[in-house]
Amino acid sequence: MKKKIAIVAGGFSSEHDVSLRSAQGIYGAMDKYLFEPTIIELPKEHNKALLAAQLHALQHYDFCFITIHGTPGENGLLQGYLQILGIPFNCCSVLPAALTFNKYACNHYLSAFDIHIARSILLRADEPQPTPEAIIAEIGLPCFIKSNVGGSSFGCTKVKTPDAVQPAIELALREGDEVICEQIMVGTEVTNGCFKGKDGIVALPVTEVVTSNEFFDYDAKYNGQVDEITPARIPDTMRDKVQELTKKIYHILGAAGIIRVDYILEGDDIYLLEVNTTPGMTPTSFIPQQIRAAGLNITEVLTDLITTNMQ
Numbered sequence: 001m002k003k004k005i006a007i008v009a010g011g012f013s014s015e016h017d018v019s020l021r022s023a024q025g026i027y028g029a030m031d032k033y034l035f036e037p038t039i040i041e042l043p044k045e046h047n048k049a050l051l052a053a054q055l056h057a058l059q060h061y062d063f064c065f066i067t068i069h070g071t072p073g074e075n076g077l078l079q080g081y082l083q084i085l086g087i088p089f090n091c092c093s094v095l096p097a098a099l100t101f102n103k104y105a106c107n108h109y110l111s112a113f114d115i116h117i118a119r120s121i122l123l124r125a126d127e128p129q130p131t132p133e134a135i136i137a138e139i140g141l142p143c144f145i146k147s148n149v150g151g152s153s154f155g156c157t158k159v160k161t162p163d164a165v166q167p168a169i170e171l172a173l174r175e176g177d178e179v180i181c182e183q184i185m186v187g188t189e190v191t192n193g194c195f196k197g198k199d200g201i202v203a204l205p206v207t208e209v210v211t212s213n214e215f216f217d218y219d220a221k222y223n224g225q226v227d228e229i230t231p232a233r234i235p236d237t238m239r240d241k242v243q244e245l246t247k248k249i250y251h252i253l254g255a256a257g258i259i260r261v262d263y264i265l266e267g268d269d270i271y272l273l274e275v276n277t278t279p280g281m282t283p284t285s286f287i288p289q290q291i292r293a294a295g296l297n298i299t300e301v302l303t304d305l306i307t308t309n310m311q
Contacts, residue, residue: 002036005306006061008078010041013070014154014175022067022281025288029281029298035306042068055081063310064089065302067278074278075101075149088310091257092277100253100275104148104180107272113252115245116271119183122148125173132165139183146182147175158184187266190232192246193279193290195258197304201250203243204290208232228286230293238265245270257305258287 007030009023010016023039030037040057043050058064064082066073066089073079076097082089091097100106107117119139123129136143145168146156155175157168165181172179193204211226232239246261253259253275260279264271279287291298 002034003062003306003310004060005030005035005037005063005065006058007037007039007065007067008042008058008073009039009067010044011068011070011073012042012044012046015069016044018280018282019067019069019073021283022069022285025281025283025285026065026067026302029288029302031299031303034303037065042072058082058087059085061087063087063306065306066091067281069278069280071101071149074276090305090309092253092255092259096253096255097277100259100277101149102178103274104178106275110249110252110272110275113248115249116269118185118271118273121181123169123179123181125177125179129169132162135165135181136162139181142184144180144182144184145169145172146180147172148178148180149176185264185266185271187264187271188232188234189262189264189273190234190242191260191262191286192242193258193260193287194243194246194250194255195301195305196250196256197301197308201247203246204287205230205293206232206234206239206242207286207290208234228289230286230289234265238268238270242270249275256309260286 007023007026009019011019020041027037027039040054042054064087066078068074071077074097076094079089079097080094099109104120104122111117121135121138142158142160144156145159155172157171159165159168169179189209190206191209192206195202208229209226210229242263249261250259255277258279260276262273264273279285281287288298291301
Protein backbone atom coordinates (compact mmCIF):
# COMPACT_ATOMS: atom_id res chain seq x y z
CA MET A 1 0.00 0.00 0.00
CA LYS A 2 1.26 3.48 -0.85
CA LYS A 3 2.44 5.66 2.02
CA LYS A 4 0.47 8.86 2.42
CA ILE A 5 2.82 11.85 2.37
CA ALA A 6 1.81 15.33 3.50
CA ILE A 7 3.96 18.00 1.82
CA VAL A 8 3.55 20.78 4.37
CA ALA A 9 4.02 24.27 2.93
CA GLY A 10 3.00 27.88 3.42
CA GLY A 11 3.41 29.22 6.93
CA PHE A 12 3.35 32.64 8.55
CA SER A 13 6.37 34.39 7.04
CA SER A 14 7.13 36.47 3.94
CA GLU A 15 8.34 33.25 2.33
CA HIS A 16 4.85 31.71 2.24
CA ASP A 17 4.51 31.83 -1.54
CA VAL A 18 8.07 30.64 -2.17
CA SER A 19 7.31 27.67 0.08
CA LEU A 20 4.32 26.77 -2.09
CA ARG A 21 6.56 26.78 -5.15
CA SER A 22 8.95 24.43 -3.37
CA ALA A 23 6.03 22.17 -2.49
CA GLN A 24 5.03 21.97 -6.14
CA GLY A 25 8.60 21.01 -7.06
CA ILE A 26 8.66 18.26 -4.45
CA TYR A 27 5.21 17.01 -5.45
CA GLY A 28 6.29 16.78 -9.09
CA ALA A 29 9.45 14.86 -8.26
CA MET A 30 7.98 12.41 -5.75
CA ASP A 31 7.57 8.76 -6.80
CA LYS A 32 3.79 8.32 -7.25
CA TYR A 33 4.16 4.53 -7.46
CA LEU A 34 5.47 4.42 -3.89
CA PHE A 35 3.79 7.42 -2.32
CA GLU A 36 0.51 9.28 -2.35
CA PRO A 37 1.53 12.92 -1.82
CA THR A 38 -0.78 15.79 -0.91
CA ILE A 39 0.17 19.43 -0.42
CA ILE A 40 -1.09 20.81 2.89
CA GLU A 41 -0.92 24.63 2.99
CA LEU A 42 -0.68 26.26 6.39
CA PRO A 43 -2.27 29.73 6.29
CA LYS A 44 -0.18 32.89 6.07
CA GLU A 45 -2.38 34.72 8.54
CA HIS A 46 -2.93 33.42 12.06
CA ASN A 47 -6.38 31.99 11.35
CA LYS A 48 -6.73 29.70 14.35
CA ALA A 49 -9.61 27.64 13.00
CA LEU A 50 -7.98 26.99 9.62
CA LEU A 51 -4.60 26.31 11.18
CA ALA A 52 -6.10 23.87 13.68
CA ALA A 53 -7.91 22.05 10.87
CA GLN A 54 -4.76 21.73 8.75
CA LEU A 55 -2.65 20.54 11.69
CA HIS A 56 -5.33 18.02 12.66
CA ALA A 57 -5.32 16.68 9.08
CA LEU A 58 -1.63 15.77 9.40
CA GLN A 59 -2.56 12.96 11.80
CA HIS A 60 -3.94 11.00 8.86
CA TYR A 61 -0.60 10.83 7.01
CA ASP A 62 2.28 8.38 7.32
CA PHE A 63 4.98 11.01 6.81
CA CYS A 64 5.31 14.80 6.63
CA PHE A 65 7.68 16.46 4.18
CA ILE A 66 8.17 19.94 5.62
CA THR A 67 9.03 22.59 3.05
CA ILE A 68 8.09 25.73 4.96
CA HIS A 69 10.71 28.46 4.62
CA GLY A 70 10.22 30.37 7.85
CA THR A 71 7.92 29.87 10.82
CA PRO A 72 6.48 27.45 11.88
CA GLY A 73 8.28 24.83 9.78
CA GLU A 74 11.88 26.02 9.83
CA ASN A 75 12.15 27.03 13.48
CA GLY A 76 11.11 23.76 15.13
CA LEU A 77 7.51 24.57 16.08
CA LEU A 78 5.94 22.16 13.60
CA GLN A 79 8.59 19.54 14.29
CA GLY A 80 7.71 19.56 17.98
CA TYR A 81 4.03 19.05 17.18
CA LEU A 82 4.82 16.12 14.88
CA GLN A 83 7.15 14.55 17.42
CA ILE A 84 4.41 14.67 20.06
CA LEU A 85 2.09 12.86 17.64
CA GLY A 86 4.77 10.38 16.58
CA ILE A 87 4.58 11.35 12.89
CA PRO A 88 7.97 11.08 11.11
CA PHE A 89 9.23 13.98 9.00
CA ASN A 90 12.07 14.79 6.65
CA CYS A 91 14.13 17.50 8.34
CA CYS A 92 15.83 18.56 11.58
CA SER A 93 14.24 17.98 14.94
CA VAL A 94 13.32 20.81 17.31
CA LEU A 95 16.73 21.84 18.69
CA PRO A 96 18.77 22.07 15.45
CA ALA A 97 15.80 23.66 13.66
CA ALA A 98 15.42 26.34 16.33
CA LEU A 99 19.16 26.95 16.49
CA THR A 100 19.72 27.31 12.75
CA PHE A 101 16.67 29.56 12.40
CA ASN A 102 18.41 32.03 14.71
CA LYS A 103 21.29 33.04 12.45
CA TYR A 104 23.23 34.92 15.13
CA ALA A 105 23.01 32.11 17.70
CA CYS A 106 23.81 29.41 15.16
CA ASN A 107 26.86 31.12 13.71
CA HIS A 108 28.31 31.96 17.11
CA TYR A 109 27.67 28.40 18.32
CA LEU A 110 29.47 26.98 15.28
CA SER A 111 32.36 29.44 15.71
CA ALA A 112 33.28 27.46 18.84
CA PHE A 113 34.20 24.61 16.48
CA ASP A 114 36.83 26.70 14.62
CA ILE A 115 34.42 27.77 11.89
CA HIS A 116 35.03 31.31 10.63
CA ILE A 117 32.16 33.83 10.84
CA ALA A 118 31.81 37.56 10.17
CA ARG A 119 31.81 40.17 12.94
CA SER A 120 28.23 41.01 13.86
CA ILE A 121 25.98 42.81 16.32
CA LEU A 122 22.57 41.59 17.48
CA LEU A 123 19.81 44.16 18.07
CA ARG A 124 16.48 43.48 19.75
CA ALA A 125 13.35 45.56 19.24
CA ASP A 126 12.63 45.88 22.98
CA GLU A 127 16.15 46.91 23.99
CA PRO A 128 18.10 50.18 23.65
CA GLN A 129 19.93 50.26 20.32
CA PRO A 130 23.43 51.53 19.65
CA THR A 131 23.81 54.60 17.50
CA PRO A 132 24.60 54.21 13.80
CA GLU A 133 28.06 55.54 14.58
CA ALA A 134 28.62 52.81 17.20
CA ILE A 135 27.45 50.11 14.79
CA ILE A 136 29.76 51.39 12.06
CA ALA A 137 32.69 51.57 14.48
CA GLU A 138 32.15 47.90 15.34
CA ILE A 139 31.60 46.32 11.91
CA GLY A 140 32.50 49.01 9.36
CA LEU A 141 30.90 50.10 6.10
CA PRO A 142 29.50 48.81 3.90
CA CYS A 143 27.64 46.27 6.02
CA PHE A 144 24.57 44.07 5.88
CA ILE A 145 21.58 44.71 8.11
CA LYS A 146 19.03 41.90 8.08
CA SER A 147 16.48 40.02 10.11
CA ASN A 148 17.89 37.43 12.47
CA VAL A 149 15.11 34.98 11.57
CA GLY A 150 13.98 35.90 8.05
CA GLY A 151 15.07 34.20 4.87
CA SER A 152 15.27 34.71 1.12
CA SER A 153 16.74 38.19 1.73
CA PHE A 154 13.45 39.71 2.87
CA GLY A 155 14.26 42.72 5.02
CA CYS A 156 17.95 42.64 4.09
CA THR A 157 19.84 45.81 3.13
CA LYS A 158 23.39 46.46 2.01
CA VAL A 159 24.17 49.66 3.92
CA LYS A 160 26.78 52.03 2.48
CA THR A 161 26.22 55.26 4.41
CA PRO A 162 25.53 56.17 8.06
CA ASP A 163 22.13 57.69 7.28
CA ALA A 164 20.97 54.37 5.79
CA VAL A 165 21.55 52.41 9.02
CA GLN A 166 18.31 53.26 10.85
CA PRO A 167 15.98 52.73 7.84
CA ALA A 168 17.65 49.34 7.26
CA ILE A 169 17.06 48.36 10.90
CA GLU A 170 13.40 49.37 10.65
CA LEU A 171 12.99 47.33 7.45
CA ALA A 172 14.55 44.24 9.07
CA LEU A 173 12.29 44.59 12.12
CA ARG A 174 9.27 44.01 9.87
CA GLU A 175 10.40 40.39 9.59
CA GLY A 176 11.02 39.76 13.29
CA ASP A 177 12.05 41.25 16.61
CA GLU A 178 15.80 40.71 16.18
CA VAL A 179 18.22 42.26 13.69
CA ILE A 180 21.79 41.40 12.72
CA CYS A 181 24.27 44.08 11.66
CA GLU A 182 27.05 42.15 9.95
CA GLN A 183 30.46 42.83 8.49
CA ILE A 184 30.63 42.42 4.72
CA MET A 185 33.16 39.90 3.47
CA VAL A 186 34.52 40.25 -0.04
CA GLY A 187 35.16 37.04 -1.89
CA THR A 188 33.52 34.23 -3.83
CA GLU A 189 30.04 33.28 -2.64
CA VAL A 190 29.25 29.57 -2.77
CA THR A 191 26.57 27.29 -1.43
CA ASN A 192 26.63 23.58 -0.73
CA GLY A 193 23.83 21.11 -0.16
CA CYS A 194 24.10 18.04 2.03
CA PHE A 195 21.77 15.20 2.97
CA LYS A 196 21.73 12.00 4.95
CA GLY A 197 20.28 8.90 3.35
CA LYS A 198 20.83 5.18 3.56
CA ASP A 199 24.51 5.61 2.65
CA GLY A 200 25.24 8.24 5.31
CA ILE A 201 25.98 11.95 4.94
CA VAL A 202 26.50 13.05 1.33
CA ALA A 203 27.79 16.50 0.30
CA LEU A 204 26.50 17.60 -3.10
CA PRO A 205 28.51 19.57 -5.68
CA VAL A 206 29.29 23.19 -4.73
CA THR A 207 27.52 26.05 -6.52
CA GLU A 208 29.13 29.42 -7.20
CA VAL A 209 26.77 32.39 -6.89
CA VAL A 210 27.40 35.38 -9.17
CA THR A 211 24.97 38.29 -9.35
CA SER A 212 25.10 41.79 -10.79
CA ASN A 213 22.75 42.94 -8.01
CA GLU A 214 24.12 44.59 -4.89
CA PHE A 215 23.92 41.21 -3.18
CA PHE A 216 22.13 37.87 -3.50
CA ASP A 217 18.69 39.36 -2.84
CA TYR A 218 15.17 38.08 -3.49
CA ASP A 219 15.21 38.96 -7.19
CA ALA A 220 18.55 37.23 -7.61
CA LYS A 221 17.27 34.11 -5.82
CA TYR A 222 13.87 33.74 -7.42
CA ASN A 223 13.66 36.01 -10.46
CA GLY A 224 16.74 34.84 -12.32
CA GLN A 225 19.01 37.85 -11.69
CA VAL A 226 21.97 35.61 -10.93
CA ASP A 227 24.38 33.13 -12.46
CA GLU A 228 24.46 29.88 -10.51
CA ILE A 229 27.46 27.88 -11.64
CA THR A 230 27.49 24.21 -10.66
CA PRO A 231 30.09 22.92 -10.12
CA ALA A 232 31.71 26.07 -8.79
CA ARG A 233 34.81 27.47 -10.53
CA ILE A 234 37.07 26.87 -7.56
CA PRO A 235 40.13 24.63 -7.12
CA ASP A 236 39.42 21.00 -6.30
CA THR A 237 41.19 21.39 -2.97
CA MET A 238 38.85 24.25 -1.99
CA ARG A 239 35.82 22.28 -3.22
CA ASP A 240 36.83 19.39 -0.99
CA LYS A 241 37.30 21.73 1.99
CA VAL A 242 33.84 23.23 1.49
CA GLN A 243 32.18 19.81 1.22
CA GLU A 244 33.99 18.50 4.30
CA LEU A 245 33.01 21.61 6.25
CA THR A 246 29.38 21.18 5.22
CA LYS A 247 29.40 17.58 6.42
CA LYS A 248 31.09 18.70 9.66
CA ILE A 249 28.35 21.29 10.26
CA TYR A 250 25.68 18.69 9.46
CA HIS A 251 27.17 16.37 12.08
CA ILE A 252 27.70 19.06 14.75
CA LEU A 253 24.10 20.24 14.46
CA GLY A 254 22.62 16.75 14.38
CA ALA A 255 20.87 17.68 11.15
CA ALA A 256 18.51 15.49 9.16
CA GLY A 257 17.17 15.46 5.63
CA ILE A 258 18.58 18.07 3.24
CA ILE A 259 20.38 21.19 4.42
CA ARG A 260 22.18 23.92 2.50
CA VAL A 261 25.10 25.95 3.84
CA ASP A 262 26.16 29.31 2.37
CA TYR A 263 29.75 30.55 2.49
CA ILE A 264 32.11 33.31 1.39
CA LEU A 265 35.58 32.22 0.25
CA GLU A 266 38.31 34.74 1.06
CA GLY A 267 41.67 33.44 -0.12
CA ASP A 268 42.21 30.12 1.63
CA ASP A 269 39.60 30.87 4.30
CA ILE A 270 35.96 29.75 4.34
CA TYR A 271 33.49 32.01 6.15
CA LEU A 272 30.09 30.69 7.15
CA LEU A 273 27.11 32.85 6.13
CA GLU A 274 24.20 30.73 7.30
CA VAL A 275 22.69 27.26 7.52
CA ASN A 276 19.31 26.53 5.92
CA THR A 277 17.53 23.38 7.12
CA THR A 278 14.54 23.59 4.75
CA PRO A 279 16.20 24.80 1.55
CA GLY A 280 14.23 25.87 -1.50
CA MET A 281 13.11 23.23 -3.96
CA THR A 282 11.70 25.52 -6.66
CA PRO A 283 12.82 25.07 -10.29
CA THR A 284 15.45 27.80 -9.75
CA SER A 285 16.68 26.53 -6.37
CA PHE A 286 20.20 25.30 -5.68
CA ILE A 287 19.47 21.83 -4.33
CA PRO A 288 17.76 20.41 -7.47
CA GLN A 289 20.58 21.65 -9.70
CA GLN A 290 23.23 20.25 -7.32
CA ILE A 291 21.45 16.90 -7.32
CA ARG A 292 21.52 16.87 -11.13
CA ALA A 293 25.20 17.89 -11.19
CA ALA A 294 25.98 14.98 -8.88
CA GLY A 295 24.45 12.62 -11.42
CA LEU A 296 21.65 11.75 -9.02
CA ASN A 297 17.94 11.49 -9.68
CA ILE A 298 15.85 13.82 -7.53
CA THR A 299 13.01 11.29 -7.34
CA GLU A 300 15.39 8.68 -5.96
CA VAL A 301 16.89 11.19 -3.51
CA LEU A 302 13.43 12.08 -2.16
CA THR A 303 12.60 8.39 -1.81
CA ASP A 304 15.88 7.82 0.04
CA LEU A 305 15.14 10.73 2.40
CA ILE A 306 11.61 9.57 3.14
CA THR A 307 12.46 5.92 3.71
CA THR A 308 15.51 6.79 5.83
CA ASN A 309 13.56 9.18 8.08
CA MET A 310 10.50 6.92 8.26
CA GLN A 311 12.47 4.19 10.01
